[in-house]
Amino acid sequence: MIKSLLNTLGFTSPPFDGGITPNMCKWTEGSSIKTCPLPPVLIVPLKQHIGQPCTPLVKIGDLVLRGQKIAKAEGYLSAPVHAPTSGKVIKIEEHAIPHPSGMGMVSIFIEPDGKDQRDMLLDPMTNWLQRDPAELRERVRMCGIVGLGGAAFPTFIKLLKDQRHPIETVILNGIECEPFLTNDHRLMVENSATILHGLHIVMHMLGAKKAIIAIEDNKIDAVQAMRENVDLLGDDLIRVEVLPTRYPQGSEKQLIESLTGKQVPAGKLPMHIGVLCQNIGTVKAIDDAVMLGHAITERVITVSGDAVPNPANMLVRLGTSMRFIYAQCGLEKFDNIQILHGGPMMGERLRHPDIPVIKSSTGLLAISDARMKVAHQVEEPCIRCGHCSEVCPVNLVPNLLADHCRNDQLERAANYDLFDCIECGACSYVCPSHIPLVHYFRYGKGQTAQMRREQSFAEVSRLRSEGRDARLQREKDEKAAKRRKLRATLRSESVLNTANEEKTATQPKTEVND
Amino acid sequence: MLIHLSSPHIHGGNSIRETMVAVILALIPAGMMSVYLFGWLAVFLIVLCMLTCMLTEFIALKWMERSTAPVMDGSAALTGLLLALTLPASIPWWMALLGSIFAIGLGKQVYGGLGYNPFNPALSARIILLISFPLQMTTWLIPMHLGVSAIDLYDFSSTWQLFAFGASSLPHALDAITMASPLGHVKTEWSQGVGVSDALRAYDYSYLDAFIGRETGSLGETSALALLIGGIYLLARHTITWQIPFSFIATVAILAAIASIVDPNHYAPPLFHVLAGGLILCAFFMATDPVSSPVTAVGQIVFGIGCGIITWSIRTWGGYPEGAMFAVVLMNCAVPLIGHYFRPKVYGKQGSKS
Numbered sequence: 001m002i003k004s005l006l007n008t009l010g011f012t013s014p015p016f017d018g019g020i021t022p023n024m025c026k027w028t029e030g031s032s033i034k035t036c037p038l039p040p041v042l043i044v045p046l047k048q049h050i051g052q053p054c055t056p057l058v059k060i061g062d063l064v065l066r067g068q069k070i071a072k073a074e075g076y077l078s079a080p081v082h083a084p085t086s087g088k089v090i091k092i093e094e095h096a097i098p099h100p101s102g103m104g105m106v107s108i109f110i111e112p113d114g115k116d117q118r119d120m121l122l123d124p125m126t127n128w129l130q131r132d133p134a135e136l137r138e139r140v141r142m143c144g145i146v147g148l149g150g151a152a153f154p155t156f157i158k159l160l161k162d163q164r165h166p167i168e169t170v171i172l173n174g175i176e177c178e179p180f181l182t183n184d185h186r187l188m189v190e191n192s193a194t195i196l197h198g199l200h201i202v203m204h205m206l207g208a209k210k211a212i213i214a215i216e217d218n219k220i221d222a223v224q225a226m227r228e229n230v231d232l233l234g235d236d237l238i239r240v241e242v243l244p245t246r247y248p249q250g251s252e253k254q255l256i257e258s259l260t261g262k263q264v265p266a267g268k269l270p271m272h273i274g275v276l277c278q279n280i281g282t283v284k285a286i287d288d289a290v291m292l293g294h295a296i297t298e299r300v301i302t303v304s305g306d307a308v309p310n311p312a313n314m315l316v317r318l319g320t321s322m323r324f325i326y327a328q329c330g331l332e333k334f335d336n337i338q339i340l341h342g343g344p345m346m347g348e349r350l351r352h353p354d355i356p357v358i359k360s361s362t363g364l365l366a367i368s369d370a371r372m373k374v375a376h377q378v379e380e381p382c383i384r385c386g387h388c389s390e391v392c393p394v395n396l397v398p399n400l401l402a403d404h405c406r407n408d409q410l411e412r413a414a415n416y417d418l419f420d421c422i423e424c425g426a427c428s429y430v431c432p433s434h435i436p437l438v439h440y441f442r443y444g445k446g447q448t449a450q451m452r453r454e455q456s457f458a459e460v461s462r463l464r465s466e467g468r469d470a471r472l473q474r475e476k477d478e479k480a481a482k483r484r485k486l487r488a489t490l491r492s493e494s495v496l497n498t499a500n501e502e503k504t505a506t507q508p509k510t511e512v513n514d
Numbered sequence: 515m516l517i518h519l520s521s522p523h524i525h526g527g528n529s530i531r532e533t534m535v536a537v538i539l540a541l542i543p544a545g546m547m548s549v550y551l552f553g554w555l556a557v558f559l560i561v562l563c564m565l566t567c568m569l570t571e572f573i574a575l576k577w578m579e580r581s582t583a584p585v586m587d588g589s590a591a592l593t594g595l596l597l598a599l600t601l602p603a604s605i606p607w608w609m610a611l612l613g614s615i616f617a618i619g620l621g622k623q624v625y626g627g628l629g630y631n632p633f634n635p636a637l638s639a640r641i642i643l644l645i646s647f648p649l650q651m652t653t654w655l656i657p658m659h660l661g662v663s664a665i666d667l668y669d670f671s672s673t674w675q676l677f678a679f680g681a682s683s684l685p686h687a688l689d690a691i692t693m694a695s696p697l698g699h700v701k702t703e704w705s706q707g708v709g710v711s712d713a714l715r716a717y718d719y720s721y722l723d724a725f726i727g728r729e730t731g732s733l734g735e736t737s738a739l740a741l742l743i744g745g746i747y748l749l750a751r752h753t754i755t756w757q758i759p760f761s762f763i764a765t766v767a768i769l770a771a772i773a774s775i776v777d778p779n780h781y782a783p784p785l786f787h788v789l790a791g792g793l794i795l796c797a798f799f800m801a802t803d804p805v806s807s808p809v810t811a812v813g814q815i816v817f818g819i820g821c822g823i824i825t826w827s828i829r830t831w832g833g834y835p836e837g838a839m840f841a842v843v844l845m846n847c848a849v850p851l852i853g854h855y856f857r858p859k860v861y862g863k864q865g866s867k868s
Contacts, residue, residue, distance in 0.1 A: 386755070
């Protein structure tokens with residue numbers, strides 16, 4: 001009620017609750033996608049997705065073709081890895097991956113032969129409309145496609161046609177609300193027909209009746225490009241929806257709220273309310289996989305930031321070193337510069353640029369220290385201004401939550417819905433006291449996970465020891481019961497015996513007496 | 515060098531200092547109004563309170579061996595300014611000084627400084643002063659624009675005389691330079707059996723004058739117009755939100771409206787209540803003090819309604835003519851409870867847990 005009152009009074013902007021409108025710095029929105037040349041070596045980590053790392057299928061010295069599967073998925077929540085170009089496997093060893101800790105992952109090093117020959121194992125499925133959705137889904141899985149918006153969730157899992165939860169609406173997420181990033185924007189402008197085709201494939205796979213292409217109003221050329229194509233097809237099942245620019249609208253659940261006014265119930269997935277979201281790049285990758293039989297070997301990435309002389313959108317091979325990409329944009333010295341993987345709101349700060357680009361890399365930013373210092377100032381006490389809870393898209397009370405996390409009051413924090421935090425960073429962005437709220441939430445989540453692990457371990461050992469005690473008790477009881485039984489039989493025997501004895505004893509007596 | 519690994523890596527640029535400076539700027543119209551009404555006295559009091567507050571903060575921080583950087587963050591200066599604006603112009607300088615020391619020392623630093631005080635520091639100091647010096651705190655100078663005051667407050671030297679040595683140093687009787695405030699007048703008259711409308715007529719009360727601020731009262735409380743200009747500025751730059759001022763003032767107005775419909779001779783009309791006393795100052799500048807008010811929108815509305823009920827109740831039935839500051843400080847006590855029970859509904863969840 002209060003929310004609708006606020007909306008009618010015009011005090012909040014209706015799309016979704018909270019959010020911020022940062023300076024978008026979309027410097028590369030007008031620059032068309034450039035193809036990045038092949039680097040001297042490609043470093044392909046075995047884990048570029050959420051889930052288990054892959055197992056390599058090649059050995060050192062093997063010759064591989066572009067798109068050849070070089071590592072197989074382990075478990076359900078996983079995606080295979082393919083060679084980004086043709087060449088020779090020169091090393092298989094641990095190498096740094098995009099992670100703030102600087103942690104490493106076993107990676108396959110490929111020296112390109114320059115021919116860039118494709119592996120032609122998978123045929124194009126141009127007749128996809130006649131194909132079974134399950135078959136197409138298997139194709140998506142084999143091509144190693146994961147969510148290219150940054151989450152890297154294996155896409156085939158989302159594309160399951162489930163009778164219990166039919167998907168009515170597919171949402172194509174062209175929001176790209178992170179400042180600086182323009183890769184989806186450029187894809188929509190330059191490849192609108194392919195993306196729309198991919199969207200049709202996704203709709204066919206899910207049996208979806210409707211689709212919404214959601215784009216923010218700061219990408220009018222993308223809106224036009226997509227609308228032209230939709231009109232060309234004369235398709236009234238797909239509509240292009242223009243939303244006001246607001247961060248974090250690109251977050252799945254917030255986008256669903258903006259478009260449908262519905263919220264995804266806690267603990268449920270969008271498919272439970274008949275909706276499925278796909279990222280622009282992912283849909284293009286799906287189209288390539290189905291129409292051309294291409295596995296995912298490249299992606300578009302935005303290279304930007306105030307320290308990059310020539311910001312650009314680049315089509316890069318997965319496994320290309322960030323240093324190589326930065327050099328293409330004129331950045332070679334990394335003194336007094338911070339490197340970010342992803343956007344400035346949710347991206348990770350990396351320690352050095354000798355790290356390969358992976359499937360989830362949306363952007364590479366280089367920000368000067370001077371600019372970074374503006375954001376990362378010394379924390380001051382909270383003045384409880386409440387701006388954080390105003391902008392929180394999931395309606396948390398961030399300042400209280402941060403207090404609980406900081407003081408290790410983990411249960412309280414969980415009770416204040418810590419685990420509903422999407423770590424969008426809007427609260428930290430508006431905080432006048434420069435409190436790194438999201439940092440505390442990550443800490444709290446980590447500590448809680450640790451505590452729960454320990455608790456479940458303790459629980460297991462408790463159950464085990466209780467089981468042992470119960471077994472010992474049972475054995476003891478059984479023994480005691482046996483003993484009692486034995487004793488009872490003995491006693492009854494002895495009673496008989498004594499009776500007999502008495503008899504026999506009295507008899508002789510009588511006999512004696514006799 | 516301090517750069518977190520953790521995102522986000524950009525910031526909106528808001529800071530504590532900027533927030534405090536904005537509130538100080540928003541009080542400039544009210545400050546100018548006080549200078550128009552009370553001349554140099556207003557200037558002396560404002561400067562005295564602001565400087566004393568900052569000095570007290572500096573000494574307190576030094577004493578606690580903490581960084582003295584917060585002295586310049588504007589919060590102490592703001593507290594001083596707010597306190598000065600709630601004081602009557604005729605208050606002896608040493609009471610204002612004492613009040614400023616109370617505000618920062620007992621109102622803020624004993625709790626751990628900025629962000630930790632449960633009560634609004636300026637208001638708690640004002641309440642301490644009101645309870646300790648009830649006479650001086652309810653003596654109101656005749657404002658200059660009426661032209662009947664026996665002393666010229668626009669004249670620096672004679673005003674300095676009054677400020678430094680008190681009213682007794684002047685050749686005039688105190689009656690010649692003081693008068694009752696509208697709220698006080700109505701309350702006194704009513705206790706003598708005079709109805710509200712008769713009392714207001716006898717006082718020569720005008721709504722327009724009350725709105726513009728051409729009446730007596732505390733330095734910064736008289737002009738609704740000047741305060742609204744500042745309040746709208748703060749709303750526009752999003753330093754405060756509309757919830758507290760709106761629900762606070764609306765509650766007082768609604769209660770007064772109901773009561774005055776029931777018995778117009780006994781209860782003052784709503785507009786009189788809204789324009790009188792410190793209501794608008796409290797609603798826009800005191801109750802919205804971020805530190806001592808609720809964080810969430812729902813909580814702020816509850817807080818504002820509570821303030822409104824208490825204000826109107828004290829004005830109507832209480833021993834003091836004005837209740838706005840008591841209302842805010844009383845509701846400050848309830849803030850943790852409000853924060854606990856009025857949490858917003860988390861995305862995708864039904865109702866909030868407590």
